[in-house]
Protein backbone atom coordinates (compact mmCIF):
# COMPACT_ATOMS: atom_id res chain seq x y z
CA UNK A 1 0.00 0.00 0.00
CA UNK A 2 2.19 2.81 -1.23
CA UNK A 3 1.24 6.44 -0.75
CA UNK A 4 -0.84 6.60 -3.93
CA UNK A 5 -3.13 3.92 -2.46
CA UNK A 6 -4.04 6.15 0.48
CA UNK A 7 -6.58 8.96 0.08
CA UNK A 8 -6.76 10.80 3.38
CA UNK A 9 -4.48 11.62 6.29
CA UNK A 10 -4.82 13.25 9.69
CA UNK A 11 -1.77 14.98 11.14
CA UNK A 12 -1.68 16.20 14.74
CA UNK A 13 0.72 18.95 15.76
CA UNK A 14 0.13 20.34 12.29
CA UNK A 15 0.54 24.03 13.07
CA UNK A 16 4.35 23.97 13.11
CA UNK A 17 7.54 21.95 12.81
CA UNK A 18 7.44 18.29 11.83
CA UNK A 19 3.63 18.12 11.68
CA UNK A 20 3.35 21.13 9.37
CA UNK A 21 6.13 19.79 7.12
CA UNK A 22 4.33 16.43 6.92
CA UNK A 23 1.04 18.13 5.99
CA UNK A 24 2.78 20.04 3.18
CA UNK A 25 4.40 16.89 1.78
CA UNK A 26 1.23 14.77 1.94
CA UNK A 27 -0.95 17.50 0.44
CA UNK A 28 1.67 17.95 -2.26
CA UNK A 29 1.32 14.25 -3.08
CA UNK A 30 -2.42 14.71 -3.63
CA UNK A 31 -3.86 13.47 -0.33
CA UNK A 32 -6.66 15.17 1.55
CA UNK A 33 -5.09 16.10 4.90
CA UNK A 34 -6.89 16.91 8.14
CA UNK A 35 -4.56 19.26 10.01
CA UNK A 36 -5.02 19.32 13.80
CA UNK A 37 -3.55 21.69 16.42
CA UNK A 38 -4.69 24.50 18.73
CA UNK A 39 -3.55 27.52 16.66
CA UNK A 40 -6.25 27.89 14.00
CA UNK A 41 -4.52 30.77 12.20
CA UNK A 42 -1.40 28.67 11.62
CA UNK A 43 -3.48 25.76 10.33
CA UNK A 44 -5.30 28.07 7.90
CA UNK A 45 -1.95 28.94 6.25
CA UNK A 46 -1.54 25.28 5.26
CA UNK A 47 -4.58 25.32 3.01
CA UNK A 48 -2.51 26.95 0.24
CA UNK A 49 -0.55 23.69 -0.09
CA UNK A 50 -3.49 21.58 -1.31
CA UNK A 51 -6.54 19.82 0.08
CA UNK A 52 -5.86 20.67 3.72
CA UNK A 53 -8.76 20.78 6.18
CA UNK A 54 -7.89 22.63 9.41
CA UNK A 55 -9.29 21.56 12.79
CA UNK A 56 -8.53 23.58 15.93
CA UNK A 57 -8.35 21.08 18.79
CA UNK A 58 -6.53 20.67 22.08
CA UNK A 59 -5.33 17.06 22.10
CA UNK A 60 -5.92 16.96 25.87
CA UNK A 61 -9.67 17.49 25.37
CA UNK A 62 -10.63 13.84 25.15
CA UNK A 63 -14.35 14.36 24.48
CA UNK A 64 -13.69 16.84 21.65
CA UNK A 65 -11.02 14.54 20.18
CA UNK A 66 -13.36 11.54 19.96
CA UNK A 67 -16.19 13.68 18.60
CA UNK A 68 -14.02 15.10 15.80
CA UNK A 69 -11.98 12.00 14.93
CA UNK A 70 -14.98 9.67 15.18
CA UNK A 71 -16.64 11.48 12.28
CA UNK A 72 -13.66 11.28 9.92
CA UNK A 73 -12.61 8.59 7.44
CA UNK A 74 -8.83 8.56 7.56
CA UNK A 75 -6.21 6.21 6.04
CA UNK A 76 -3.11 7.70 7.66
CA UNK A 77 -2.66 9.06 11.18
CA UNK A 78 0.54 10.98 11.92
CA UNK A 79 0.79 11.70 15.65
CA UNK A 80 3.16 14.66 15.87
CA UNK A 81 1.59 16.84 18.60
CA UNK A 82 4.02 17.07 21.47
CA UNK A 83 5.57 19.29 24.10
CA UNK A 84 8.85 19.10 25.97
CA UNK A 85 10.37 20.16 29.27
CA UNK A 86 14.08 19.78 28.59
CA UNK A 87 15.16 23.01 30.29
CA UNK A 88 13.78 22.24 33.76
CA UNK A 89 15.63 20.09 36.34
CA UNK A 90 13.31 17.29 37.48
CA UNK A 91 13.26 18.39 41.12
CA UNK A 92 12.09 21.88 40.07
CA UNK A 93 9.60 20.78 37.41
CA UNK A 94 6.19 22.47 37.53
CA UNK A 95 3.57 19.72 38.14
CA UNK A 96 1.33 21.34 35.50
CA UNK A 97 4.14 20.90 32.96
CA UNK A 98 4.40 17.22 33.89
CA UNK A 99 0.69 16.78 33.19
CA UNK A 100 0.88 18.76 29.93
CA UNK A 101 3.76 16.56 28.73
CA UNK A 102 2.14 13.24 29.63
CA UNK A 103 -1.38 14.26 28.55
CA UNK A 104 -0.25 15.57 25.15
CA UNK A 105 2.59 13.20 24.26
CA UNK A 106 1.14 9.98 25.66
CA UNK A 107 -2.62 10.23 26.21
CA UNK A 108 -3.20 12.37 23.10
CA UNK A 109 -1.24 9.91 20.95
CA UNK A 110 -3.05 6.88 22.35
CA UNK A 111 -6.53 8.41 22.04
CA UNK A 112 -5.90 9.58 18.47
CA UNK A 113 -4.96 6.02 17.48
CA UNK A 114 -7.89 4.56 19.41
CA UNK A 115 -10.37 6.97 17.83
CA UNK A 116 -9.26 6.42 14.23
CA UNK A 117 -8.39 2.71 14.27
CA UNK A 118 -11.96 1.33 14.14
CA UNK A 119 -12.48 2.86 10.70
CA UNK A 120 -9.07 1.63 9.56
CA UNK A 121 -9.89 -1.89 10.74
CA UNK A 122 -13.31 -1.81 9.04
CA UNK A 123 -11.74 -0.73 5.73
CA UNK A 124 -8.65 -2.98 6.18
CA UNK A 125 -6.56 0.05 5.25
CA UNK A 126 -4.57 2.21 7.60
CA UNK A 127 -1.16 3.44 8.70
CA UNK A 128 -0.33 4.96 12.09
CA UNK A 129 2.89 6.96 12.34
CA UNK A 130 3.97 8.08 15.80
CA UNK A 131 6.65 10.74 16.20
CA UNK A 132 8.77 9.54 19.10
CA UNK A 133 12.21 10.83 19.99
CA UNK A 134 15.72 9.61 20.65
CA UNK A 135 14.78 10.46 24.27
CA UNK A 136 12.42 7.49 24.16
CA UNK A 137 15.11 5.13 22.89
CA UNK A 138 18.12 6.20 24.96
CA UNK A 139 18.59 7.51 28.49
CA UNK A 140 19.79 11.04 27.72
CA UNK A 141 18.22 13.37 30.30
CA UNK A 142 14.78 14.80 30.99
CA UNK A 143 12.91 12.01 32.77
CA UNK A 144 9.34 13.14 32.11
CA UNK A 145 9.80 13.88 28.41
CA UNK A 146 11.89 10.70 28.12
CA UNK A 147 9.19 8.66 29.84
CA UNK A 148 6.54 10.11 27.52
CA UNK A 149 8.56 9.21 24.44
CA UNK A 150 9.47 5.77 25.79
CA UNK A 151 5.72 5.24 26.11
CA UNK A 152 5.30 6.26 22.46
CA UNK A 153 8.01 3.74 21.53
CA UNK A 154 6.34 0.92 23.45
CA UNK A 155 2.89 1.91 22.15
CA UNK A 156 4.19 1.69 18.60
CA UNK A 157 5.76 -1.72 19.17
CA UNK A 158 2.70 -3.15 20.94
CA UNK A 159 0.22 -1.71 18.43
CA UNK A 160 1.78 -4.01 15.85
CA UNK A 161 0.69 -6.91 18.05
CA UNK A 162 -2.72 -5.52 18.96
CA UNK A 163 -3.56 -4.72 15.31
CA UNK A 164 -2.15 -7.92 13.81
CA UNK A 165 -4.32 -9.39 11.11
CA UNK A 166 -6.02 -6.06 10.38
CA UNK A 167 -3.68 -4.86 7.63
CA UNK A 168 -2.89 -1.65 9.53
CA UNK A 169 0.76 -0.66 9.48
CA UNK A 170 2.49 1.07 12.40
CA UNK A 171 5.64 3.17 12.21
CA UNK A 172 7.61 5.08 14.82
CA UNK A 173 9.83 7.92 13.61
CA UNK A 174 12.18 9.03 16.38
CA UNK A 175 14.30 12.06 15.58
CA UNK A 176 17.16 13.67 17.40
CA UNK A 177 17.28 17.43 17.78
CA UNK A 178 15.49 19.14 14.90
CA UNK A 179 15.18 22.85 14.11
CA UNK A 180 11.57 23.61 15.05
CA UNK A 181 9.68 25.92 17.39
CA UNK A 182 9.63 23.35 20.17
CA UNK A 183 12.50 24.98 22.08
CA UNK A 184 10.70 28.35 22.09
CA UNK A 185 7.71 26.66 23.74
CA UNK A 186 9.94 25.37 26.55
CA UNK A 187 11.85 28.50 27.60
CA UNK A 188 11.78 32.27 27.03
CA UNK A 189 15.60 32.32 27.27
CA UNK A 190 16.61 32.99 23.66
CA UNK A 191 20.26 32.18 24.40
CA UNK A 192 19.23 28.76 25.69
CA UNK A 193 17.00 28.26 22.65
CA UNK A 194 19.90 29.19 20.36
CA UNK A 195 22.24 26.80 22.15
CA UNK A 196 19.95 23.94 21.13
CA UNK A 197 20.13 24.61 17.42
CA UNK A 198 23.42 26.46 16.82
CA UNK A 199 26.96 25.15 16.47
CA UNK A 200 26.23 22.12 14.33
CA UNK A 201 24.31 21.22 11.17
CA UNK A 202 20.96 20.37 12.71
CA UNK A 203 18.28 18.31 10.92
CA UNK A 204 15.14 20.09 9.75
CA UNK A 205 11.42 19.41 10.11
CA UNK A 206 11.42 18.58 6.39
CA UNK A 207 14.12 15.92 6.91
CA UNK A 208 11.88 14.18 9.46
CA UNK A 209 8.75 14.58 7.33
CA UNK A 210 10.59 13.00 4.37
CA UNK A 211 11.29 9.95 6.58
CA UNK A 212 7.59 9.77 7.48
CA UNK A 213 6.57 9.87 3.83
CA UNK A 214 9.22 7.30 2.88
CA UNK A 215 7.74 4.86 5.40
CA UNK A 216 4.21 5.53 4.13
CA UNK A 217 5.32 5.07 0.53
CA UNK A 218 6.60 1.50 0.93
CA UNK A 219 4.66 -1.31 -0.75
CA UNK A 220 2.02 -2.86 1.51
CA UNK A 221 4.15 -5.92 2.26
CA UNK A 222 6.71 -3.67 4.00
CA UNK A 223 6.08 -2.32 7.52
CA UNK A 224 8.77 0.16 8.52
CA UNK A 225 8.62 -0.25 12.30
CA UNK A 226 11.19 2.24 13.54
CA UNK A 227 13.26 5.03 12.07
CA UNK A 228 15.81 6.79 14.29
CA UNK A 229 17.40 9.81 12.65
CA UNK A 230 19.73 12.42 14.05
CA UNK A 231 22.10 15.05 12.78
CA UNK A 232 25.36 13.50 11.66
CA UNK A 233 27.00 15.65 14.33
CA UNK A 234 24.67 14.50 17.15
CA UNK A 235 25.37 11.22 18.97
CA UNK A 236 22.74 10.12 21.54
CA UNK A 237 24.04 9.00 24.92
CA UNK A 238 27.67 9.03 26.01
CA UNK A 239 29.22 9.16 29.45
CA UNK A 240 30.23 12.32 31.31
CA UNK A 241 31.27 12.72 34.96
CA UNK A 242 29.37 15.13 37.24
CA UNK A 243 31.04 15.52 40.68
CA UNK A 244 28.54 16.01 43.55
CA UNK A 245 29.33 19.08 45.70
CA UNK A 246 30.66 17.98 49.12
CA UNK A 247 31.30 14.41 47.98
CA UNK A 248 34.43 14.65 45.89
Ligand SMILES: NC(=O)c1ccc[n+]([C@@H]2O[C@H](COP(=O)([O-])OP(=O)(O)OC[C@H]3O[C@@H](n4cnc5c(N)ncnc54)[C@H](OP(=O)(O)O)[C@@H]3O)[C@@H](O)[C@H]2O)c1
Pocket residue numbers: 012013014015016017018019036037038039040042057058059060079080081082083084104131132133134174175176177178179180181182183185205
Ligand atom coordinates in the same frame (compact mmCIF):
# COMPACT_ATOMS: atom_id res chain seq x y z
N1 LIG B 1 12.27 19.29 17.43
C1 LIG B 1 12.94 18.32 18.03
O1 LIG B 1 14.14 18.45 18.36
C2 LIG B 1 12.27 16.99 18.27
C3 LIG B 1 13.09 15.88 18.50
C4 LIG B 1 12.49 14.65 18.74
C5 LIG B 1 11.12 14.53 18.75
N2 LIG B 1 10.34 15.63 18.53
C6 LIG B 1 8.90 15.45 18.56
O2 LIG B 1 8.36 15.88 17.33
C7 LIG B 1 6.99 16.24 17.52
C8 LIG B 1 6.74 17.56 16.83
O3 LIG B 1 7.49 18.56 17.49
P1 LIG B 1 8.20 19.76 16.70
O4 LIG B 1 9.64 19.64 16.93
O5 LIG B 1 7.68 19.82 15.32
O6 LIG B 1 7.72 20.99 17.60
P2 LIG B 1 6.73 22.20 17.33
O7 LIG B 1 7.12 22.94 16.13
O8 LIG B 1 6.66 22.93 18.64
O9 LIG B 1 5.35 21.46 17.05
C9 LIG B 1 4.57 20.91 18.09
C10 LIG B 1 3.16 20.81 17.59
O10 LIG B 1 2.35 20.19 18.60
C11 LIG B 1 1.16 20.94 18.75
N3 LIG B 1 0.64 20.79 20.10
C12 LIG B 1 1.29 20.92 21.28
N4 LIG B 1 0.44 20.75 22.31
C13 LIG B 1 -0.77 20.50 21.76
C14 LIG B 1 -2.05 20.26 22.30
N5 LIG B 1 -2.28 20.22 23.62
N6 LIG B 1 -3.08 20.05 21.45
C15 LIG B 1 -2.89 20.08 20.11
N7 LIG B 1 -1.71 20.31 19.55
C16 LIG B 1 -0.66 20.52 20.36
C17 LIG B 1 1.58 22.38 18.45
O11 LIG B 1 0.46 23.13 17.99
P3 LIG B 1 -0.36 24.23 18.80
O12 LIG B 1 0.59 24.90 19.76
O13 LIG B 1 -0.89 25.11 17.74
O14 LIG B 1 -1.44 23.44 19.48
C18 LIG B 1 2.54 22.16 17.29
O15 LIG B 1 1.82 22.07 16.09
C19 LIG B 1 6.75 16.26 19.03
O16 LIG B 1 6.07 15.10 19.41
C20 LIG B 1 8.16 16.28 19.59
O17 LIG B 1 8.21 15.71 20.88
C21 LIG B 1 10.88 16.86 18.28
